[in-house]
Amino acid sequence: MMFQLINTFLIGITAGSIYALMAMAIVLVWRSTRVINFAQAGMALLSTYFGYEAMVHMNSFWIALPVAMLGGALFAAIIELVFMRLLVKRSSSGHIASVAPIIATLGLLGVIRAVTAIIWGGQDVRIIGPVSNFGYTLGSEVLVFSPLKLLILLTVVVLVLLLTILFQKTNIGLALRASAFSPEIARLSGVKVDLVRTLGWALAGSAGAVAGMFQTVNGNGTFSPDSIEFSLLLVSGFIAAVIGGLESLVGAAIGGLLLGLVISFVLMYVSSSLFFIAPFIVLLIVLFIRPQGIIGVKADRRA
Amino acid sequence: MHKLKNSNNMGLFIFFGFILFLISNRVDELRVYQGASIAVFVIAIASIILLTGYSGQVSLGHGALMAIGAYSATLARNELHLPIVLSFFIAVLAAAIGGALLGAAAARLSGPYLAGTTLALAVGLPSLANQFSILGGEQGLTFDVGFPPMSLGESFTQYKWYFWISGLAALISMWLLSNILRSRYGRNWRAGRSNEVAAQLSGIHTGRSKILAFTISAGIAGLAGALLSMTIGTVSPSAFPLALSFSLLTGAVLSGVTTLSGVMIGAVTLVAIPEIADVVTNHIGSSENITTNLPGFMVSTLLIIAVLFVPNGPVEAHRVRSMKKLAKKKVNALTKPSMEGNT
Numbered sequence: 023m024m025f026q027l028i029n030t031f032l033i034g035i036t037a038g039s040i041y042a043l044m045a046m047a048i049v050l051v052w053r054s055t056r057v058i059n060f061a062q063a064g065m066a067l068l069s070t071y072f073g074y075e076a077m078v079h080m081n082s083f084w085i086a087l088p089v090a091m092l093g094g095a096l097f098a099a100i101i102e103l104v105f106m107r108l109l110v111k112r113s114s115s116g117h118i119a120s121v122a123p124i125i126a127t128l129g130l131l132g133v134i135r136a137v138t139a140i141i142w143g144g145q146d147v148r149i150i151g152p153v154s155n156f157g158y159t160l161g162s163e164v165l166v167f168s169p170l171k172l173l174i175l176l177t178v179v180v181l182v183l184l185l186t187i188l189f190q191k192t193n194i195g196l197a198l199r200a201s202a203f204s205p206e207i208a209r210l211s212g213v214k215v216d217l218v219r220t221l222g223w224a225l226a227g228s229a230g231a232v233a234g235m236f237q238t239v240n241g242n243g244t245f246s247p248d249s250i251e252f253s254l255l256l257v258s259g260f261i262a263a264v265i266g267g268l269e270s271l272v273g274a275a276i277g278g279l280l281l282g283l284v285i286s287f288v289l290m291y292v293s294s295s296l297f298f299i300a301p302f303i304v305l306l307i308v309l310f311i312r313p314q315g316i317i318g319v320k321a322d323r324r325a
Numbered sequence: 326m327h328k329l330k331n332s333n334n335m336g337l338f339i340f341f342g343f344i345l346f347l348i349s350n351r352v353d354e355l356r357v358y359q360g361a362s363i364a365v366f367v368i369a370i371a372s373i374i375l376l377t378g379y380s381g382q383v384s385l386g387h388g389a390l391m392a393i394g395a396y397s398a399t400l401a402r403n404e405l406h407l408p409i410v411l412s413f414f415i416a417v418l419a420a421a422i423g424g425a426l427l428g429a430a431a432a433r434l435s436g437p438y439l440a441g442t443t444l445a446l447a448v449g450l451p452s453l454a455n456q457f458s459i460l461g462g463e464q465g466l467t468f469d470v471g472f473p474p475m476s477l478g479e480s481f482t483q484y485k486w487y488f489w490i491s492g493l494a495a496l497i498s499m500w501l502l503s504n505i506l507r508s509r510y511g512r513n514w515r516a517g518r519s520n521e522v523a524a525q526l527s528g529i530h531t532g533r534s535k536i537l538a539f540t541i542s543a544g545i546a547g548l549a550g551a552l553l554s555m556t557i558g559t560v561s562p563s564a565f566p567l568a569l570s571f572s573l574l575t576g577a578v579l580s581g582v583t584t585l586s587g588v589m590i591g592a593v594t595l596v597a598i599p600e601i602a603d604v605v606t607n608h609i610g611s612s613e614n615i616t617t618n619l620p621g622f623m624v625s626t627l628l629i630i631a632v633l634f635v636p637n638g639p640v641e642a643h644r645v646r647s648m649k650k651l652a653k654k655k656v657n658a659l660t661k662p663s664m665e666g667n668t
Binding site for chain 2: 057058060105108109112119120121122124125126128129130131132133135136137139140141143253256257260261264293295296297298299300301302305306309310
């Protein structure tokens, strides 16, 4: 029993750290442009396919990962430059101005899904992790915790630390926070707000790319728009970000870990078919009990 | 129902119904089936328009609410052996209850929070079918409304029967909706959408008003779900994918979320897209990937184009344009004589 408990915990923490990355990507975009990017999972999907192409040609995960990150960052930057700016210009007034960005990012998600399915669908898209996914042994028992899962955890911890330092301690971070907080004043103090926004999207794009790559190798090594892995990324990033309060990177990381644990325990101890509805229920509970999130200033959620 | 004003357009809807009846006797089976699908989409899109355009809430969970309606109608029909009309009624009721619960959560949220919550519901709910054996798992259940009554004649086909049922349901729900939107409730929703604080100041309980909008919208979506499962004959989780919720949103934006009158544009487009995609794939030589994904691609592209270029819908855009033209004409007419007078 004890053994199963430890296993469930370790699975949950690993999955949760991937959700944490997704949540941080969503928080980065939210903090730099006040848009919830529902296409984030789509971008992660596309970046993962970039990584897969690199994997096919170079045959090394350690080349594929940076390629995916770079591709993800570039793609996100282009989307912000071309698409989001046009959107802000076109539909900043009118009856549905407040919901237009939401609808637009959803449309983007649909387009990315369809395009990736047209290009890569039906193939056996497989990415092999850099280290083995066979569990460590503890006495006579085999843990589910493997070198790969350890690697994922460590990478995510390092990324969370790097992003937090970037956000809180550097000038770039200050510019990011200032442009989100008050674009007008930031512009007055010489911050290139448009550039900073693009940067926020690019950072989010590459964080999402890492999440996509790890989600793939942590699962059965395959990834497609119709896979369970992809649907999980789609909802869990948003839910983890909301649990964390949507404003804080650390909150997003904690939210992701919590969500991973909850899903893992529900899967093991309650029922495997509640797998998908569990995140929704977690979200509802959080919204009712602590709508400002775990780490979040007390303000209402009518953004 | 409170006081329903302006219910004098009933004649118009009866006239529509008569036209539909005439058309259904003229066209072939496939068109009749597509007509039934259009009627289903009209109902579903109208429910989104009510929610998004009038009360300002975005829902991606309407696919899930449709599933609730479809499963309730099926269970009522298969387990309790209720007549069709009654099982549709139960579909509306069950989905409305689900919508009221969701609306209670939704009233505290807005914008991206609501969209994300309903997104999680749309992804999560259909998988519940595997949890309870009465729902039939991935295979789903069969939903059979029975043969058309003999009194309609020998040549009356099954598809025509579906078309009649869903067409009638669409007419009734559109008539009800257009009256509700013109009533006190409709005005409350619009007031809350354009300025929540001002609406509260003038005595509108905006939270309650939003929950009511969600409940009615969900009930209508439930009816659409039951009708959808009638036309395909079965109800299963795969009939209500996330893509369905996306399509409905696209349909609503194409129709113009703030005007109920454009609803046909969205519904016809959604039914036409698979057919257009077929034509395209036949022309460019299809691989399987393209055949299965082209409709989804077209739906999403249309959504983006609509949001960027006609965010308030073609009907509203046309109205604004013609108003401007009219105003210009009036200004011209007014200024011309006076200018002559000056010289």
